[in-house]
Amino acid sequence: MAASVGDAPFVGLTSLALTDFRNYAALSIRLRSRFVVLTGDNGAGKTNLMEAVSLLTPGRGLRRASYGETARSGGSGGFSVRAEAEGALGQTRLATFVKPGEDGEGAARAVRIDETVARSADELLDHLRVLWLTPAMDGLFTGPANDRRRFLDRMVLSIDPAHGRRAADYERAMRQRNRLLGEPRADPVWLAGIEEQMAELGVAIALARAELVGLLRAMIGEAPDDAPFPKADLTLDGGYPFPFEGMAASDLETEAARRLAEARGLDARAGRTLEGPHRADLAVFHRAKAMPAALSSTGEQKALLIGLVLAHARLTRAVSGIAPILLLDEIAAHLDPGRRASLFDIVEGLGVQSFMTGTDASLFAALGPRAQHLTVSNGTVAA
Numbered sequence: 001m002a003a004s005v006g007d008a009p010f011v012g013l014t015s016l017a018l019t020d021f022r023n024y025a026a027l028s029i030r031l032r033s034r035f036v037v038l039t040g041d042n043g044a045g046k047t048n049l050m051e052a053v054s055l056l057t058p059g060r061g062l063r064r065a066s067y068g069e070t071a072r073s074g075g076s077g078g079f080s081v082r083a084e085a086e087g088a089l090g091q092t093r094l095a096t097f098v099k100p101g102e103d104g105e106g107a108a109r110a111v112r113i114d115e116t117v118a119r120s121a122d123e124l125l126d127h128l129r130v131l132w133l134t135p136a137m138d139g140l141f142t143g144p145a146n147d148r149r150r151f152l153d154r155m156v157l158s159i160d161p162a163h164g165r166r167a168a169d170y171e172r173a174m175r176q177r178n179r180l181l182g183e184p185r186a187d188p189v190w191l192a193g194i195e196e197q198m199a200e201l202g203v204a205i206a207l208a209r210a211e212l213v214g215l216l217r218a219m220i221g222e223a224p225d226d227a228p229f230p231k232a233d234l235t236l237d238g239g240y241p242f243p244f245e246g247m248a249a250s251d252l253e254t255e256a257a258r259r260l261a262e263a264r265g266l267d268a269r270a271g272r273t274l275e276g277p278h279r280a281d282l283a284v285f286h287r288a289k290a291m292p293a294a295l296s297s298t299g300e301q302k303a304l305l306i307g308l309v310l311a312h313a314r315l316t317r318a319v320s321g322i323a324p325i326l327l328l329d330e331i332a333a334h335l336d337p338g339r340r341a342s343l344f345d346i347v348e349g350l351g352v353q354s355f356m357t358g359t360d361a362s363l364f365a366a367l368g369p370r371a372q373h374l375t376v377s378n379g380t381v382a383a
């Protein structure tokens with residue numbers, strides 16, 4: 001499994017151990033393939049296992065669940081996820097856990113890398129990048145902008161690990177400004193300081209998103225036109241209402257800060273900040289049909305999303321040099337046999353480790369001996 005694929009060395013998990021995680025009291029499995037196929041009945045624990053892998057990257061994982069929900073009911077109240085990996089910096093042991101009683105609102109999970117406490121979960125990105133596609137994302141194109149923004153920011157994070165911190169700091173500054181604007185005699189000097197910070201972070205966020213969208217469009221453009229998944233076109237909407245083209249970042253920050261100062265009255269009345277990158281949206285189109293993704297058929301939307309995630313995986317590998325781990329939950333069941341076989345071949349070509357789920361092992365027959373098959377049943381896993 002250590003062989004290099006093209007210019008990016010193989011990155012993947014070689015073992016996974018869980019305690020008190022969802023319906024797993026204790027689990028320890030060895031992973032020995034690029035394709036890890038999880039099959040089992042509804043409710044067996046397939047998505048739970050993927051969710052555990054998704055916590056080996058910053059954020060709240062693929063369900064965005066609270067730690068209280070994640071800890072096994074009837075268990076200790078805490079949980080742990082441990083993995084051995086061939087990471088981007090070599091073999092490594094990764095662990096993340098929440099101790100009993102530490103699952104309150106705003107609590108951070110602990111992260112250890114090679115038994116050393118990490119300052120933040122961002123350090124996991126030095127070793128792994130984990131991307132996912134789950135049925136909960138099916139409504140991405142028709143649902144709230146919030147979800148698309150989060151999707152966009154996760155895509156940025158995998159090529160620019162500083163993005164998570166940037167976004168969190170911006171949110172914190174914005175909450176502070178909103179609170180201050182609600183006070184009768186807010187100190188204008190204090191406000192100006194916060195607005196300067198918001199402008200600096202906000203412009204950096206907008207530029208990082210624009211860069212990701214540009215790179216992704218180029219990556220999608222390079223794929224052959226007969227690719228089995230339709231090509232998406234992407235644009236960024238909303239956010240700052242002034243042009244970024246040809247402007248120096250310092251000028252953009254000055255303009256963003258000026259507009260925030262000007263909007264204080266308006267924002268105070270609205271009780272929120274009305275303009276900025278927290279209002280941006282990712283517009284997705286079906287390229288060949290020149291149609292917004294939201295107006296495409298359900299099947300077309302699913303295929304577009306798969307194409308987008310695969311292009312993003314390719315981009316992540318190209319930009320970061322780290323082949324990302326792909327979590328594909330219940331994807332195979334939605335594809336006809338031809339497209340399914342194409343998906344497997346594309347994923348193999350990406351040189352990544354992938355985890356795939358389905359209720360029926362026959363869905364993965366085309367993988368043949370390329371896959372490690374694991375049967376999941378009621379919180380246990382058998383080879």
Ligand SMILES: Nc1ncnc2c1ncn2[C@@H]1O[C@H](COP(=O)(O)OP(=O)(O)OP(=O)(O)O)[C@@H](O)[C@H]1O
Pocket residue numbers: 021022023024040041042043044045046047048049068069070071072073359376
């Ligand atoms: N905190 C928890 N403690 C114990 N069990 C839990 C917890 N959270 C979820 N579960 C159980 O985990 C099961 C769901 O597991 P999961 O979503 O992984 O199923 P799945 O195998 O992906 O099923 P499907 O094929 O339906 O998607 C449910 O039976 C649920 O009750």
